[in-house]
Amino acid sequence: MNDNNILEQQNKQEYLLEVKNLVKYFPIKSSFFRRTIGNVRAVDNVSFKIKRGQTMSIVGESGCGKSTVGRTILRLLEKTSGEVLFNGQNIFSLSKKELRKLRPKVQIVFQDPYSSLSPRIPVGEIIGEAVREHNIVPPAEYDDYVSRIMRACGLQEYHKSRYPHEFSGGQRQRICIARALALNPDFIVCDEPVSALDVSIQAQIINLLKQLQRDFGLTYLFISHDLSVVEHISDTVGVMYLGTMVEYAETAELYSNPLHPYTKALFSAIPIPDPDVKMNRIILNGSLPSPANPPKGCKFHTRCEFCMEICSYTPPEYAEIAPGHYCACHLYNDEQRQAKAEETMAHAKAEEKKNGKK
Amino acid sequence: MIFKKQKNNSSYITTKESRRISALNRRLTRKLEKKRAAASSNPASYTTTMHDSNNVVEFDNVCTWFFSDVGVVKAVDGVSFNVPKRSTVGIVGESGCGKSVTSLSLMQLLQRPQGQTVGGEIRFNLGDGKAFNIVNTPNSEMMKIRGNKMSMIFQEPMTSLNPVFRCGDQIDEIISLHNPKMSKEEVKARTIEMLNLVGIANSSGVYMMYPHELSGGMRQRVMIAMALACTPELIIADEPTTALDVTIQAQILELLKDLKEKVNTSIMLITHDLGVIANMADYVVVMYAGRVIEKGTAEDIFHNPSHPYTIGLMRSKPVVGKKVTELYNIPGSVPNPVNMPDYCYFRDRCEMCVEKCNGKYPPEIKLSETHIVSCWRFEQEGQILDYPKSVNLEDL
Numbered sequence: 001m002n003d004n005n006i007l008e009q010q011n012k013q014e015y016l017l018e019v020k021n022l023v024k025y026f027p028i029k030s031s032f033f034r035r036t037i038g039n040v041r042a043v044d045n046v047s048f049k050i051k052r053g054q055t056m057s058i059v060g061e062s063g064c065g066k067s068t069v070g071r072t073i074l075r076l077l078e079k080t081s082g083e084v085l086f087n088g089q090n091i092f093s094l095s096k097k098e099l100r101k102l103r104p105k106v107q108i109v110f111q112d113p114y115s116s117l118s119p120r121i122p123v124g125e126i127i128g129e130a131v132r133e134h135n136i137v138p139p140a141e142y143d144d145y146v147s148r149i150m151r152a153c154g155l156q157e158y159h160k161s162r163y164p165h166e167f168s169g170g171q172r173q174r175i176c177i178a179r180a181l182a183l184n185p186d187f188i189v190c191d192e193p194v195s196a197l198d199v200s201i202q203a204q205i206i207n208l209l210k211q212l213q214r215d216f217g218l219t220y221l222f223i224s225h226d227l228s229v230v231e232h233i234s235d236t237v238g239v240m241y242l243g244t245m246v247e248y249a250e251t252a253e254l255y256s257n258p259l260h261p262y263t264k265a266l267f268s269a270i271p272i273p274d275p276d277v278k279m280n281r282i283i284l285n286g287s288l289p290s291p292a293n294p295p296k297g298c299k300f301h302t303r304c305e306f307c308m309e310i311c312s313y314t315p316p317e318y319a320e321i322a323p324g325h326y327c328a329c330h331l332y333n334d335e336q337r338q339a340k341a342e343e344t345m346a347h348a349k350a351e352e353k354k355n356g357k358k
Numbered sequence: 359m360i361f362k363k364q365k366n367n368s369s370y371i372t373t374k375e376s377r378r379i380s381a382l383n384r385r386l387t388r389k390l391e392k393k394r395a396a397a398s399s400n401p402a403s404y405t406t407t408m409h410d411s412n413n414v415v416e417f418d419n420v421c422t423w424f425f426s427d428v429g430v431v432k433a434v435d436g437v438s439f440n441v442p443k444r445s446t447v448g449i450v451g452e453s454g455c456g457k458s459v460t461s462l463s464l465m466q467l468l469q470r471p472q473g474q475t476v477g478g479e480i481r482f483n484l485g486d487g488k489a490f491n492i493v494n495t496p497n498s499e500m501m502k503i504r505g506n507k508m509s510m511i512f513q514e515p516m517t518s519l520n521p522v523f524r525c526g527d528q529i530d531e532i533i534s535l536h537n538p539k540m541s542k543e544e545v546k547a548r549t550i551e552m553l554n555l556v557g558i559a560n561s562s563g564v565y566m567m568y569p570h571e572l573s574g575g576m577r578q579r580v581m582i583a584m585a586l587a588c589t590p591e592l593i594i595a596d597e598p599t600t601a602l603d604v605t606i607q608a609q610i611l612e613l614l615k616d617l618k619e620k621v622n623t624s625i626m627l628i629t630h631d632l633g634v635i636a637n638m639a640d641y642v643v644v645m646y647a648g649r650v651i652e653k654g655t656a657e658d659i660f661h662n663p664s665h666p667y668t669i670g671l672m673r674s675k676p677v678v679g680k681k682v683t684e685l686y687n688i689p690g691s692v693p694n695p696v697n698m699p700d701y702c703y704f705r706d707r708c709e710m711c712v713e714k715c716n717g718k719y720p721p722e723i724k725l726s727e728t729h730i731v732s733c734w735r736f737e738q739e740g741q742i743l744d745y746p747k748s749v750n751l752e753d754l
Contacts, residue, residue, distance in 0.1 A: 169453075200670065201452075202675075203676075203688075204687045206676070206685055225604060227604065228675070265605060266604060266605060269605050270678050271607075272677065273632040273633045273660060273675060275660050277636075283608055283612060287606065
């Protein structure tokens with residue numbers, strides 16, 4: 001009993017965040033009676049864990065639901081079903097009061113530093129507002145605290161009285177990071193923090209994020225579509241396609257040995273800054289299917305070059321193929337999964353026939 | 359304390375100063391507009407000949423300035439490079455380095471009267487040994503060139519298509535404008551042919567669709583179809599893939615490469631993604647703070663980057679498969695565009711300074727037949743060519 005408790009506590013400490021079968025649908029309303037006539041399946045059964053002090057990245061095309069995952073985890077959006085455990089605590093079961101206590105612990109840095117800062121509030125206030133609201137430090141130390149945070153993020157103290165429009169993109173992103181950091185969080189969701197910035201500024205911001213992680217022991221969920229940045233910053237990487245996680249592994253493993261055809265295509269499309277490297281691009285045909293009406297079976301089968309008959313009937317199981325390497329693809333089915341999938345396919349075919357006859 | 363305005367702030371100007379600046383701007387822009395009007399009414403002043411008939415465009419010490427409320431912003435200041443026929447020239451640089459302004463000067467799409475090309479020549483090849491100096495070309499002539507001889511693909515396909523017209527109509531407009539003799543049916547057939555060419559499978563369907571019904575990649579394809587509609591000699595692609603995903607980016611780049619072969623055009627590719635440049639470009643021009651600091655073939659730039667800025671840019675980009683603990687970042691930031699220093703613009707951020715860097719702005723130094731760099735470090739090694747020619751504000 002006692003041992004169990006200790007084990008559980010250790011487990012708690014190891015994983016800061018656990019996402020279990022998270023589902024988020026956005027209802028489509030009809031224009032007349034506001035009836036729900038369908039769902040946009042933005043996030044469809046996504047599970048992952050993040051270890052304390054590590055960085056997990058989610059990559060994928062736009063519209064694949066990666067930002068929605070980030071926002072649902074913070075409860076900026078309500079879930080449809082599933083669980084998100086933060087420090088072992090299910091954040092969807094928290095009351096308003098408890099949620100308020102949790103808020104400073106989980107923070108977010110948004111994509112576009114041009115639209116995520118209020119143009120009417122000076123920078124010192126942008127960073128300090130929430131500090132005062134949540135009583136992070138006693139009022140007497142407030143000024144010093146804000147200055148300290150600003151210095152940690154590479155901003156000067158005299159920037160306090162300036163307004164966001166006076167800053168360049170990179171500095172604005174520093175302000176956004178300082179705003180998140182000021183609440184002394186454990187966990188920060190970085191929603192494409194560098195995609196709006198120049199290459200040289202990107203490097204500065206990435207270095208800053210890494211530096212802060214070392215100094216403050218932060219855990220990041222890094223959402224991005226830039227695969228070279230992701231490789232640089234993250235410990236583990238999840239690849240999303242049309243609302244589902246198709247592959248998950250440690251960074252080195254995933255980059256050296258991508259399994260899912262979508263991941264392979266994604267990696268082959270990275271432009272390499274060397275004119276002599278002949279690129280062997282796997283060009284995906286067509287574009288992302290609509291998440292309101294995803295294809296049956298494997299969601300990727302419409303664009304996949306290894307598509308088999310089974311793919312269009314049975315959705316593949318998200319299974320551990322090598323230790324720590326998860327992938328959802330029929331190509332890597334073992335006997336058990338194959339048998340199960342074939343059974344489902346036979347069932348689906350029979351159903352189809354029946355419907356066809358009617 | 360928070361609300362106190364700081365006077366030592368570099369962007370702070372007094373009312374008196376501000377009045378002086380706007381009076382000066384008014385005087386200068388009026389004078390420049392007059393000069394322009396005189397030049398553009400006389401065909402002799404805007405027809406020239408190309409220095410090399412194998413080039414589509416020659417930029418020769420182009421200076422494009424903006425007369426803004428805080429002073430004169432020298433967005434482009436003495437830029438020279440050539441775009442040879444049937445090749446892709448990539449222009450790289452940070453935002454605000456003048457790469458877009460260079461292309462806008464070429465299209466004569468600058469916001470006048472604040473934005474003025476105050477010096478230099480942009481020679482555009484019209485074939486048969488004829489060329490126009492775009493700087494002085496009147497609007498009536500420009501309208502025949504724009505969209506017909508050169509066209510532009512803009513950065514954001516979301517905002518550059520008109521939301522209230524069908525995609526087909528928008529392409530039709532360009533074709534019928536430049537080919538007034540074509541009948542409506544012919545124009546439509548041509549549009550659908552163009553849509554097919556850019557790889558849109560359902561071309562007659564897309565012809566009838568509004569832009570919001572298409573995805574980002576498809577919209578960019580429509581933009582490319584529009585740019586290609588009159589088989590121009592030059593396509594300016596201003597960050598054509600920045601707003602797109604990696605997989606769609608790969609599709610679009612492949613498409614541009616293909617089309618270049620099919621239609622025989624030159625492409626001026628503006629981007630800050632070095633990966634894209636390496637894949638696409640034959641020649642690369644690196645710009646920094648309104649000046650060209652290095653130019654050469656793609657091999658020159660990527661295998662032998664010579665200017666400290668180019669080297670920094672290469673090192674600051676994480677590359678898949680290359681593990682580094684910390685990314686290099688170029689210290690400091692771009693100097694204030696209103697008060698550019700006399701010495702090398704990159705000196706304050708440079709880690710390889712030599713003594714000469716404190717002196718004049720470095721000239722173009724020829725390292726090899728194709729490779730030219732503006733940096734004092736190569737003074738001994740290469741052959742010194744010209745200094746970038748700017749215009750004195752007092753001479754205007």
